[in-house]
Amino acid sequence: MREQQLQTILQHMPAGIVTLLGPELRYGFVNEAMQALLGGHTPEGEPLAAHPGPLTADIREVMGQVYESGVSYVAKAFPLPLTEPETGQVVPRYFDLALEPLHDDHDQSLGLLVFAVDVTAQEEARQRAHTLSLETRRLDARLRVLTETAPQITFTMDAAGRYEYVSPQWYYFTGQPPTADLNAIWPLLIHPDDRLRVLYQSEVARTNGVGWTYEYRLRRHDGQYRWVLSRALPELHAPDKPVFWHGAVTEVHDQRELAEALRRGEEELRFLADSIPQLIWTASAAGFIDYYNQHTAEYSGLSPKELGPTGWVSLLEPAEQALAARRWVQSVATGQEYEGLCQMRRHDGQYRWHIIRARQLADARGLRWFGACTDVDDQYRLRQVLQTQYDELARTNRDLDTFVYTASHDLKQPLFNLRGLFDELRRTATFTDPEQGDLLQMVDQALGQLDGTLHELAATVQQQRELAAPTEQLDLRSVAEEVLLGLRAQVEEVQATIELDMGAAPTLLYGRANLRSVLHNLISNALKFAHPERAPLIVLRSSLSDSGQPLLTVQDNGLGMSLDTEIAAEAVPALHTFERQHPHVAGAGVGLYLVQRIIDSRGGHLVVNSTVGEGTTFSVQWFE
Amino acid sequence: MNHIVYMSRAVRPLSDQDLKELLDQCRRDNALHEVTGILFYSHGHIAQLIEGEPSIIDPLYEKIAADGRHSHVMQLANKPISARSFSDWSMAFHPLEAEGFKTLEGFFLPHQVPQTPETLTIADALIVDLVRQAVFGPQQDTLV
Numbered sequence: 038m039r040e041q042q043l044q045t046i047l048q049h050m051p052a053g054i055v056t057l058l059g060p061e062l063r064y065g066f067v068n069e070a071m072q073a074l075l076g077g078h079t080p081e082g083e084p085l086a087a088h089p090g091p092l093t094a095d096i097r098e099v100m101g102q103v104y105e106s107g108v109s110y111v112a113k114a115f116p117l118p119l120t121e122p123e124t125g126q127v128v129p130r131y132f133d134l135a136l137e138p139l140h141d142d143h144d145q146s147l148g149l150l151v152f153a154v155d156v157t158a159q160e161e162a163r164q165r166a167h168t169l170s171l172e173t174r175r176l177d178a179r180l181r182v183l184t185e186t187a188p189q190i191t192f193t194m195d196a197a198g199r200y201e202y203v204s205p206q207w208y209y210f211t212g213q214p215p216t217a218d219l220n221a222i223w224p225l226l227i228h229p230d231d232r233l234r235v236l237y238q239s240e241v242a243r244t245n246g247v248g249w250t251y252e253y254r255l256r257r258h259d260g261q262y263r264w265v266l267s268r269a270l271p272e273l274h275a276p277d278k279p280v281f282w283h284g285a286v287t288e289v290h291d292q293r294e295l296a297e298a299l300r301r302g303e304e305e306l307r308f309l310a311d312s313i314p315q316l317i318w319t320a321s322a323a324g325f326i327d328y329y330n331q332h333t334a335e336y337s338g339l340s341p342k343e344l345g346p347t348g349w350v351s352l353l354e355p356a357e358q359a360l361a362a363r364r365w366v367q368s369v370a371t372g373q374e375y376e377g378l379c380q381m382r383r384h385d386g387q388y389r390w391h392i393i394r395a396r397q398l399a400d401a402r403g404l405r406w407f408g409a410c411t412d413v414d415d416q417y418r419l420r421q422v423l424q425t426q427y428d429e430l431a432r433t434n435r436d437l438d439t440f441v442y443t444a445s446h447d448l449k450q451p452l453f454n455l456r457g458l459f460d461e462l463r464r465t466a467t468f469t470d471p472e473q474g475d476l477l478q479m480v481d482q483a484l485g486q487l488d489g490t491l492h493e494l495a496a497t498v499q500q501q502r503e504l505a506a507p508t509e510q511l512d513l514r515s516v517a518e519e520v521l522l523g524l525r526a527q528v529e530e531v532q533a534t535i536e537l538d539m540g541a542a543p544t545l546l547y548g549r550a551n552l553r554s555v556l557h558n559l560i561s562n563a564l565k566f567a568h569p570e571r572a573p574l575i576v577l578r579s580s581l582s583d584s585g586q587p588l589l590t591v592q593d594n595g596l597g598m599s600l601d602t603e604i605a606a607e608a609v610p611a612l613h614t615f616e617r618q619h620p621h622v623a624g625a626g627v628g629l630y631l632v633q634r635i636i637d638s639r640g641g642h643l644v645v646n647s648t649v650g651e652g653t654t655f656s657v658q659w660f661e
Numbered sequence: 662m663n664h665i666v667y668m669s670r671a672v673r674p675l676s677d678q679d680l681k682e683l684l685d686q687c688r689r690d691n692a693l694h695e696v697t698g699i700l701f702y703s704h705g706h707i708a709q710l711i712e713g714e715p716s717i718i719d720p721l722y723e724k725i726a727a728d729g730r731h732s733h734v735m736q737l738a739n740k741p742i743s744a745r746s747f748s749d750w751s752m753a754f755h756p757l758e759a760e761g762f763k764t765l766e767g768f769f770l771p772h773q774v775p776q777t778p779e780t781l782t783i784a785d786a787l788i789v790d791l792v793r794q795a796v797f798g799p800q801q802d803t804l805v
């Protein structure tokens with residue numbers, strides 16, 4: 038019964054079992070697994086050679102030898118091509134074949150017991166490991182080529198800080214022989230000023246199990262210290278402490294020097310900008326201010342943050358803000374220089390005149406704006422004071438001039454009369470006292486002197502005028518505006534509207550002082566003779582006459598005057614009429630007289646047209 | 662009441678569909694949180710102004726700034742204002758297919774964007790004018 042049980046167990050064992058008996062190795066007991074392995078055809082008593090199944094000649098020969106020698110043998114991972122029963126496919130499988138000689142009680146060879154254990158899975162794993170190790174070796178070789186050709190020193194360091202590996206570049210760079218003791222030499226090649234820091238930082242990183250990045254100077258083969266960047270990362274055998282650090286040392290000397298130079302340059306520029314007592318700023322291509330210098334904060338009392346990217350505009354005089362903002366948007370759009378004269382609020386609330394100027398700079402780093410606001414308040418105010426004084430002086434001078442001229446002119450007639458009367462007296466009267474002859478002589482001399490003096494006076498004034506009048510190309514509008522600035526008080530007093538229409542002939546070749554004087558007198562005249570019932574409107578128009586000569590008309594809507602036709606053609610007497618008609622208005626005659634004279638002296642011509650109650654138009658023909 | 666203005670660049674160009682979805686979501690969420698303002702978009706350039714309570718718009722700005730659809734987010738203003746300048750939240754851009762957008766609420770073509778509100782200070786209006794110019798390029802009337 039026990040025998041029977043044993044048979045059953047053997048029959049169903051997952052390992053293959055077969056007994057081969059006698060020197061011919063005839064099939065004896067074959068269990069199921071072995072049956073499958075041998076292809077199913079194992080007739081008991083038949084020799085193995087007649088039904089070898091998948092067993093090749095070499096293994097059969099080894100079996101024969103084991104039988105002969107009586108010494109067991111195990112064929113490891115022996116491949117047997119097996120046919121899968123379902124698919125009919127032939128797949129290689131691997132078996133450990135244990136060949137055990139069988140003996141009878143007298144130690145006579147009976148045959149072989151063969152055990153077949155399927156080791157396909159193990160064998161496949163082993164083969165995979167083999168291919169993997171081949172691949173690893175290949176990758177390793179590649180890595181080595183890469184590490185040893187890259188322009189960097191690569192290294193591996195252990196937890197104690199000892200170098201495990203360094204790439205050949207280290208030897209090229211340092212010029213050290215291959216026999217050099219890396220661990221002893223490397224620290225010595227670090228610049229003395231950097232050494233302690235580097236050793237310390239590396240040590241700290243290693244104790245904390247983290248990587249590092251630092252720069253230091255390393256001695257090159259030629260003795261020069263070069264800046265290098267050392268970076269390393271720990272190799273973690275999680276979750277334990279790292280055992281190795283792998284890293285690279287890259288030379289960054291040139292970059293560092295360049296960056297240093299750039300930084301120094303920028304620092305110096307900024308220092309410069311911060312030391313200038315002007316408002317200096319830079320803006321992005323889109324027009325947002327990204328830097329205000331120190332002085333801007335001092336002047337405005339606002340930090341760059343408080344000012345913000347467009348805050349400069351809020352420093353301007355409120356009435357000027359909208360226009361300035363519009364012009365800035367336009368400059369940013371077109372790239373055109375921004376320029377303006379604006380009042381900017383100081384921290385104490387005072388507005389001061391500034392010239393604002395901004396220009397675009399396009400370089401490799403893109404497009405930026407650089408701007409400056411220069412305080413010109415003192416100059417501006419000084420100019421205004423000077424201008425007023427100048428205007429006043431010029432006016433006084435002119436009045437004096439005119440006075441002298443008029444006086445000398447007006448005194449001529451009475452003097453002429455006096456001379457006539459005196460001559461008549463000398464002719465008709467008799468003088469008894471002989472001394473009276475001397476007296477007559479003296480009166481005669483005195484009259485002659487007076488005449489001479491008057492003549493000289495007139496000549497001097499005339500000469501001065503001409504001397505003081507070098508001609509130049511003048512912009513009529515700007516001269517007119519200057520004059521109006523001087524007359525601002527009068528203009529405001531009567532609320533006059535003044536229109537300048539110089540487009541048709543915008544420039545004139547004339548003496549500046551003379552042109553000012555003409556405009557000044559004609560405009561102030563028009564202001565003086567304003568109609569009390571309507572707001573004065575004065576239109577100055579520059580044009581070209583039919584013959585192409587420049588012409589200026591000054592038209593007002595004032596009181597007007599009556600002119601006899603003859604006089605209207607010849608302006609000078611008209612002026613006297615003018616004065617007579619408006620005795621309540623002071624000083625009209627003298628001013629217009631001067632205008633007349635200036636125009637005359639340049640070979641020009643003044644015509645007046647007027648209607649009482651409607652207005653007057655003066656036409657200046659600058660040249661005949 | 663505060664307002665925030667920023668400019669940014671889209672990580673990749675936004676399609677009509679992207680823009681429409683953004684418009685829908687923002688119209689809905691902003692109305693819910695009483696956030697008003699305007700967004701400009703063109704060729705990957707983005708600029709936006711949002712108005713509302715700082716307790717709402719500060720975290721909203723943080724969220725928008727962290728949105729992966731754009732980067733290079735640069736804040737130009739974040740400051741108190743005396744009153745809102747925008748009545749709702751809207752968007753201005755150039756869709757490839759203008760048809761579907763014409764009737765959308767809160768949508769403008771770039772040249773139809775209303776003038777910068779007068780209620781802004783001149784310095785703040787200047788920010789809006791400059792970002793609009795940076796996104797859409799110079800306007801015709803500024804190039805006189």
Ligand SMILES: Cc1cc2nc3c(=O)[nH]c(=O)nc-3n(C[C@H](O)[C@H](O)[C@H](O)COP(=O)(O)O)c2cc1C
Pocket residue numbers: 683686687690691700707709711721724725726728730731
């Ligand atoms: C350019 C841009 C502007 C945005 N503007 C808003 C906005 O105004 N309001 C808003 O709620 N979300 C805005 N978002 C979307 C938010 O970033 C976020 O995706 C959205 O609020 C959904 O957030 P949730 O997922 O937390 O609900 C904007 C996104 C981008 C890319």
